[in-house]
Amino acid sequence: MKKNIVPLLGATALILSLSAVPAAAEGDLFIYNWTDYTAPELIEKFEAETGISVTLDTYDSNETLLAKLQSGATGYDIVVPSHNFVEIFIAEGLLQPINAATLAGHGNLAADFKNAPWDPGNVYTVPWQWGTTSFTVNTSVYEGDINTYEVLFKPPAELQGQIGMFKSADEVISMAQISLGLPLCSENPEEMRQVLDLLETQKPFVKTYNSDGILERLVSGDTAMHQNWNGYSIRARAENPAMRYAFPAEGVITWADNLAVPTGARNYDNAIKFIEFMMQPENIAVQSNFAGYSNGVDGSTAFMSEELKAAHELSPPEGTPLVFSQTCSEKAIDLQNRVWTSLLQ
Known part of the structure; x- marks a missing residue:
């Protein structure tokens, strides 16, 4: 994995070439994507060029998406799972080949x-966006070193009670x-303890999950570290x-989200x-x-904005370990669920 993430980003002032005459109606497309993660102008352009009417619903985690597809009655044609969940979705028969x-x-x-x-050969997926996960700090509240997880999990007084964590x-x-310093997807109960x-230890200082x-x-200042x-930190x-945006010396989580078609999609062709x-x-x-993330399509560098090319959030410092999220075993997932349930009760 390269230590410098090269952003493949669209220009802020990119002009969308929309036909003056709308295309003939060509049916529907129902997209289920992460919250605030789909460019509105992109949907407008697709609708204008194809005549397809797009409906967008959103979710907040891979777990939510997985549960929705497992329910068997989603009604969606496009979903956007992260790379470490793709193999789970495929194994459970939740995605159909594209x-x-x-x-x-x-x-x-x-x-x-x-x-x-x-997904070797892109049988089920194609890339959507890729990036990293860390945390953002309001440096007007805390001016110390943020490039360590110590700040997040054992926060200084200035940040206590003002922390947001993912749900x-x-x-x-x-x-x-x-x-x-533990392995991802651990199956060891002592490590999970x-x-x-x-x-x-962190929970009393967390304002919201x-x-x-x-x-x-x-x-708004409701949280000072999230x-x-x-x-999203760029935004x-x-x-x-x-x-x-912090780049903890211990390592930064790296991920790739993907477009896929759920099994039973009614508008497969669209x-x-x-x-x-x-x-x-x-x-x-x-x-x-729109989103501020890199993508997996060659040639999109021609549409970069200078601001995004210069964004420090897209270029980890030299030597920062990039840790790709992994697909966990059933045993590891069970231990994770136990930890999570205990934490939130």
Whole structure:
């Protein structure tokens, strides 16, 4: 993994080329994506070019998405699982093949994303966005060193009671494991006891466990430190220059989100059209520019904004370990769920 994340981002002033005459109506497309993670202008462009009417619903974690698909009655045509959940979704028969190598635009994908370990050959998925997970600190509240998990899990007085954490067992526990120097997806009960002890020590200082509304809480001052994704931290800094994204020396979680079609999707052909649309550099650039994350499509660098190319949130300091999230075993997931249930009770 490269230590310098090269952002493939759309230009802030990118002009969308919309036809003056709307396309003929071509049915519907129901997208289920993470909250505040889909560029509105991208949907407008897709609708104008195809005549397809898009409906967008949102979720706050991979666990929520998994539960929705397991319920068997989602009604969605596009979903966006993170890489470490893709294998779980495939194993449970929750995704149907798209055989992306046969689709228009597949040649635009970066080589690393054509043979990603979670889906070699893009049989079920294509890349959407990728980035890192750490935490954002309001440096007008705390001016000390933030590049350590010690600040997050054993916070100084200035930050106590003003901390926001994700409402996601996978993401919170993984961060605690890295902080403690433990392996991800541990199947060792004693190691997971250490994780629970750390999180319970932190809990009195946590104001909320919530993966939604992070930007609003940081900007309003409701929280002064929040577990966060790098792209969302860029957006927080745009609202308040005092916001700083941490790169803990212990390691930074790295992830890749993917477009996929759930089993039983009623509008499969329209889902394929959307996937092909998103493999075009000028389109994925609109999404990256909106969300602030890198993508896996070659050629989208032509649409970068200078501000995003310079964003420190996209370039970890030399030597910072990048730790890719892993697909956990059933035993590890069971231990995670026990820790999470105990923490939140």
